[in-house]
Amino acid sequence: MEGSIDELRDDEHLLFASPDGAPHVPGARKRSQRHQGRRRAHRFAPFVAIILILGLIGVSYKIVTSVSKRFATPDYSGSGQGFTQVKVSPGDGASDVAAAMVRAGVVKSSRAFITAAEDSGRASDIQAGVYRVPLRASGKAAMAAILDPANRLVSEVTIPEGYTEKQVLTLLASKTGLPIAELRAAAGRISNLGLPEGLSPKTAEGFLYPSTYEFDPGQTADQVVQQLAAQFGTEYRKLGFAAAAKAQRLTPYQALIIASLIESEAKFAEDRPKVARVILNRMAKGTPIGIDAANRYGVALTGKDPNSVTYAENSPYNVRTHPGLPPTPVSNPGEASLRAAIQPAAGNWLYYVVADAAGHHIFTADEKAWSAAVAKCKANGWGC
Template sequence: MEDKKQMTTKSKLVIAIFIFLIAAGSAAVLFVRQTLQPVPSSPEPHRITIAPGTGSAKIAAMLEQAGLIRNAQAFTYYLKWKEQGSKFQAGEYELQPGMTLDEIIAAFNQGLVVKEEGTKVTIPEGFTVRQTADKIHQQFGVDPAVFLQTAQQYRQFTAKSFAQIPNDAQLKNRLEGYLFPETYEWTPDTKPEDMLDRMMLELDKKLESLPASWQQTLADRKLTFHQMMTVASLIEREVAVEEERTLVSGVIYNRLKKGMPLQIDATVQYLFDKPKDRLFEKDLQLESPYNTYLHTGLPPGPIASPSFASIQAAIYPAETKYLFYVTKKDGSKGHLFAETYEQHQQNIAASKKNP
């Protein structure tokens, strides 16, 4: 009878322990669930800076201290369970209270750091590398000599267009014409090589918007990419009226086809650090492969950064018989075009009649 009573007591004890364990387990599960829930949302974001080499436990502690998670230890265990934390990227993050743990993890994995506010700079169409260097010096304080040296010597650019530049000792500035004119935003610590690469990558991007057959069009004209960019730069420096770009392009190709010197003033102006208000006869006699009064064919490379419109005109010129053009003197900045030298002389005389 006593043994039976002892058995009953033991059974009750076992049942009590079992119930306790279940209750404790349920409480533990409930606790874990609660600690893994997002903290209450708030409109005010918090910034967290992760230094290189910071471990996941320290990151968890920082998150808890900032009020972005409920429990650092639970977050650390969650990372181990999800096999996360090894790909977190260093940087400054702006996180919103109320984000889930998975959203926080994704932000760290993807490196969604706070974008440092930069300064905008606009590189105008038709600028040379030297003018670009001076512009960037004004905006960011970068030494123009360092900028020009980087443009001339740096080799690790990632832009596709960079690979199209020939290794030609006659090039006055190696990257001339390849720095696409656009508005850029850079931080004060942006390196010159990164600025240069960004401008060439922008050129790559613009070229992607051309018709798919544009490279075949160049091949049909027996033109290299570098030659096309050179023509585009000549158009850019010669044309002010939009609809004349293809006409001037046609004149350039017509003269090249006939073996005539291009006689473009802008190629002589390119020989000077600062453009002259007026070229004299002695200037036209300056010996340089860029002087298209002395040498037939194209100069060794571009003389400025062409706009996308000039690039299009260089690829798709107007089909005309024009061989000459002269600037109107009526303030329109337009040109008078001619097929013959006689017509050209008449246009020059007509142009001079305008005040």
Template sequence: MQVLRSALALAILALLLGGSVTGGAAWWYHEVSRPPAHPLAAPVTITVSPGMNPRQIGGILRTAGVIRSAFLFRLLVGFYGVAHRLQPGSFQFTGRETPEEAIAALLVGKAETVRVTVPEGLTQAEIALILEANQVVPAASFTAAINDRALLSAVFHDWGEVPNGEGLAFPETYQFNRDSRAEEVARTMLEFTRLVVDRVASGSLPQGLTRYQACVLASVVEREARRDAERPLVASVFLNRLSRGMRLESCATVQYALPEQKDRLTYDDLKVESPFNTYLRAGLPPTPIANFGKASLAAVASPSVSDFLYFVSDDAGGHRFSRTLAEHERSRRQFFRDRRQRKLHETRKPR
């Protein structure tokens, strides 16, 4: 087979050189079709970006010392008619490959992959930075792709209006090629969200919520509750408030509206003008405020049955739930007392 391929390559070389293969041309082909004379000291990783042509790829391989001739690389790619099949991605070479072996590696697409974990409770901007840090896709490209209206309409075609992709990149551990196409990465995450929502929230939802509205509320639950066991109760509080025409008054939505996160909100922060400030605006925020996990979505789909209307942190990772404003105020005062006690205890610890 190798003899046949060499003969074919020589034939095409003859055509390019004017109809015959001279002794010099044959010698040239014999030299440049072999692996480099001096193998690389260590394997080298070559990155082929989407849209690169054989001339560019051959130049990269030649510069890196993987092949002897970029011209022969282009010649062979054209002769075999595989230019359109060269795969983007990151490829490792030892410098012992022939040009044909290098082409074969690029055809098979043994691209370098990376496992990327996307946690719950992140904005799309934070997810974009994770993807960029892992060399999957530039942050700006991912942000543009996940907010593409055509892509959102294709994935969520029966959901009605989906303004943008915020909160719809599902938390999971993904495996991507390095230097992936932004649209493929965004589509993978959006379709995963669609799959989970269809499984967890496919039936009739509380108070006639649409699936997109369930995602919006699930994102608020995600940001407010730390313990999975409390999420159904937190969801019930928000649903109870919605049913009574009360504002959600979620601190998490205010944090999203602010230019940067704060450890503690001030009363002035609660007055920030934003459609996401649920201390001022009635109803749900216009979009999710973060991505959400299955537990938060399940909590919205099947909330606890309660008459709670308020909750406040217990300064221990959980919450105290209240039915009346008076109970809530007592819980708030208890929270501040507990926090002062904790800080006092911490300052007295020996160092």
């Protein structure tokens, strides 16, 4: 129909007219609102993303922290408080030391010490011994303490050459704090000394090698005495003592007795091989060796002052009246005297006597020359 509503354009239809009379486009309002919503969403999107990222970071931090705490090495902090002792045995590695540290209450965990040892690069520098270390210390502080030589607890004892067994044991008792009775008992257990094969003496005299030793706290009397005897064994083998003694037609024990006499008589290195030769020459002739050190030792064994010797004692140590060697060494000789006993000088000497105030000796095969030298020695008070 002409003029019908159906012939009107959409924008002329009253149903689609805007309130202000402007033509209304169907769907236009909805599209505008959608565009505005999208613009607002675009503006808030970065903020939402940031919030999400921060949330993820927070959650991740909590997870990492929890895991770290769960798997972190338990360790104390600082240098510790108070002190204790830790023993490192020969052959112990960082893990062994770490276990000892944990047992002693030094470090909180084995891993704390092992890590510190690895980080220091000095794990192989750890030495055997007993150490003073701090309690409840960090692994790093514990490692530093075990590497400091000042923290090693030792009793250092120097045994002079020529000391008798009695003198050696008395010195050991004073330096280590071990009872003298325990040390004497240990020295008397000859089978426990670990002496070289072929030596089965009745006393430890001659086998307590003179040197400087370090003893850890807690060492027993047996361990201390064995350490000296072990050093003797080392020197004995190094010198080839047994074979060299045999070359001189001596048993190793006879050569050791001669070495002890040399040690007690000679003060200077050049005199030692000559004293050995005098002893051997007199033995070869069947003449008493007449060395006063043996006589004095025999008197001391009876508990008397060795200065009270009369040289008339009925004793196997009275080598003025008894031919041959005394039954045991009379001191503990060092390397120079051991070497002299198996490498005697060449000569026909039968006598020697102190020739000056310093203690040098003269050697002679002439009895009259010797008698004159003895008179001169006594006149000058040179200790003949």
